[in-house]
Amino acid sequence: MLTAHTKTGLKICLGNYYSKETLLELRKKEEFICPICGESVILKLGNQRIFHFSHKKGSTCHKFFESETMDHMKGKLQLYQWLTRQKIPCRLEYYDKEIKQRPDILFMFNGRKFALEYQCSTISDSVFEKRTKTYLENDYIPLWILSRNHLKRKGNNVISFSNFSYLFLRKSSVGDYIPAYCPEKKQFHFIESLFPYSIKNAFAQYSIYPLEKMNINTLLAPPKKWFVLEYATWARTINHFTLKWALHSNAAQDPFLKEIYSRNLNIFLLPPEIGLPLPHSYYLQTSPVKWQTYLYLDVISRKHPGETITLQEIQFHVNKRMKRNEIVIRKLPQLNEINPMVPVMEYFRELIKLNIFIRTGDTTCQVKRKIIIPTTEEEKKEAQDFFKGIYKALGII
Numbered sequence: 147m148l149t150a151h152t153k154t155g156l157k158i159c160l161g162n163y164y165s166k167e168t169l170l171e172l173r174k175k176e177e178f179i180c181p182i183c184g185e186s187v188i189l190k191l192g193n194q195r196i197f198h199f200s201h202k203k204g205s206t207c208h209k210f211f212e213s214e215t216m217d218h219m220k221g222k223l224q225l226y227q228w229l230t231r232q233k234i235p236c237r238l239e240y241y242d243k244e245i246k247q248r249p250d251i252l253f254m255f256n257g258r259k260f261a262l263e264y265q266c267s268t269i270s271d272s273v274f275e276k277r278t279k280t281y282l283e284n285d286y287i288p289l290w291i292l293s294r295n296h297l298k299r300k301g302n303n304v305i306s307f308s309n310f311s312y313l314f315l316r317k318s319s320v321g322d323y324i325p326a327y328c329p330e331k332k333q334f335h336f337i338e339s340l341f342p343y344s345i346k347n348a349f350a351q352y353s354i355y356p357l358e359k360m361n362i363n364t365l366l367a368p369p370k371k372w373f374v375l376e377y378a379t380w381a382r383t384i385n386h387f388t389l390k391w392a393l394h395s396n397a398a399q400d401p402f403l404k405e406i407y408s409r410n411l412n413i414f415l416l417p418p419e420i421g422l423p424l425p426h427s428y429y430l431q432t433s434p435v436k437w438q439t440y441l442y443l444d445v446i447s448r449k450h451p452g453e454t455i456t457l458q459e460i461q462f463h464v465n466k467r468m469k470r471n472e473i474v475i476r477k478l479p480q481l482n483e484i485n486p487m488v489p490v491m492e493y494f495r496e497l498i499k500l501n502i503f504i505r506t507g508d509t510t511c512q513v514k515r516k517i518i519i520p521t522t523e524e525e526k527k528e529a530q531d532f533f534k535g536i537y538k539a540l541g542i543i
Contacts, residue, residue: 147214148223149239150187150199152176158189160197161226161238169197182241182248196220217293218266221329222250225264225291228357229253245280255362261286264327265314266293274313275479288480289366290314294328294335303373304383305337305350309477312428315340316480318367322428325365332357334365339373341423343383344433349375349423375423377537381530384421388413388435402436402472409443415520418533419502424492429484431474438493440467442517449513455494457509464490500536 148160153176160169169191178187178199187199198219222238229236229251236253249261261281274290281288292314298306314324323338334355342348351373355364392413397403403413420442421435430437444463449455464486467473475486494511497503503511520526 147180147187147199147239148219148226149181150178150189151181152178157181159238160199161223161230166191166197181239196223215266217295217329218264221264221266221291221293221327222262224329224332224357225262225327226251228360229362232362234362242284245284247277247280249281249286255366259286260289262289262291264291264293266295268296268308268310271309271313271477274310275477278479289325290316290480292324292326294326294333297326297335297337299352300347303349303352303375305348305352306346307342307348308346309431312476313479315428315478317482320367320370322481323368325368334360336368338368338371340428341373341375341380342428342433343380343387343421343423343435345431347387348428349373349380349383377534380423381418381534384435387433388416388421402439406439406443409447411439411443411519415523415526417517417519417526418530419497419500419517422493422496424489424496426489426492429476429478429489430486431476432472437467437473437490440472441490441493446513446517451513451515453513454506455503455511455513457491460490460494461487 150158152158152172156176158172158178169189173189173191178189179185180187180199180201183201185201187201189197190200191197196216196219226236226238234253234255236251238251239248240252241248242252247261250264251260251262253260253262263277278288278290290313292311296308296311300306311324314326315322316325321338322340323336326335326337327333328335334357336353336355337350338353339351340348341350351371353368353371355368391397391400392403394400406413416435416439420438421433422438423434427434441460441463444467445455445460464473468475468486473486475484478484494503498505498511502513502515502517504514506512518529520529
């Protein structure tokens with residue numbers, strides 16, 4: 147930890163640029179106390195690690211400090227000093243006795259109280275949600291920043307996310323994004339414009355900014371960088387994803403694959419209209435191929451040209467699938483209440499753009515043409531090439 151009190155009541159914050167000589171003198175004269183548990187702590191002034199306080203062996207104060215890594219201490223120290231250089235009122239490792247939580251940094255900005263948490267170690271969804279909810283209920287704005295080590299890039303614009311990483315998704319005035327920080331290189335990393343194609347993997351805009359070129363405004367609302375996802379790239383990735391899915395050792399027991407085969411569909415020959423990339427697909431943990439196939443089976447395939455589809459029946463079938471855990475809402479505790487119908491309605495609006503449906507009212511549309519199911523790989527390739535031309539003409543992706 148980086149803060150402690152002396153027995154004479156002096157508060158020592160190691161983020162305030164004390165020299166080693168000053169701290170050595172202080173250590174000779176004073177005994178240091180943990181501000182939370184009141185136990186004695188040791189001031190460590192090594193040459194290889196950052197200066198810090200540590201509880202003595204056998205301490206009972208494990209909850210807040212004992213699991214901290216050097217990367218965590220280094221990161222929150224850099225972020226604290228970055229805020230102080232901007233003359234933003236802040237306190238390092240402030241313990242709020244009322245809520246029994248200790249953000250890494252408490253700071254005030256534009257009249258609002260922020261709780262900054264720089265998270266290096268994985269914590270459970272329930273702990274993350276509880277802390278976030280407690281902050282919100284007590285007039286804090288939670289600002290969770292993920293350690294860069296949790297981001298796994300698989301290409302220029304493909305990232306592998308864990309469910310834990312998605313918890314850090316937050317809202318700004320220009321869109322949703324995940325903020326991350328690398329103390330080793332002193333860089334902020336921002337992930338935005340997410341287009342997931344599986345539970346873990348997504349296309350996304352990945353931006354890196356040096357700490358010294360950032361300020362608090364750009365952290366809270368990063369400059370929007372539009373990511374252009376080409377349909378050919380998306381289609382190629384979806385084809386590869388479905389191939390791996392079907393060839394997985396447990397594929398024969400997969401309820402989804404069993405259902406589509408029983409309905410005379412082939413995972414290798416799904417039409418290009420199923421598995422479209424959508425702006426808010428990340429609201430759902432279920433892959434776009436899967437939940438859009440369910441919509442096809444439950445609603446779209448049952449309708450003929452001229453027939454009407456209503457919002458009520460779409461919602462009925464989505465709720466039914468969610469009750470069975472066949473469509474799963476992603477946990478995003480920093481966003482407002484997640485409505486699974488947002489990506490679902492984006493999907494239907496996309497099908498309207500593609501001239502499959504015609505809008506007939508605020509909550510209704512009419513089928514203009516049936517979705518054609520390919521019967522061979524050649525037919526699927528022709529359909530995807532045709533689709534690519536439509537998207538290019540519409541300027542969508």
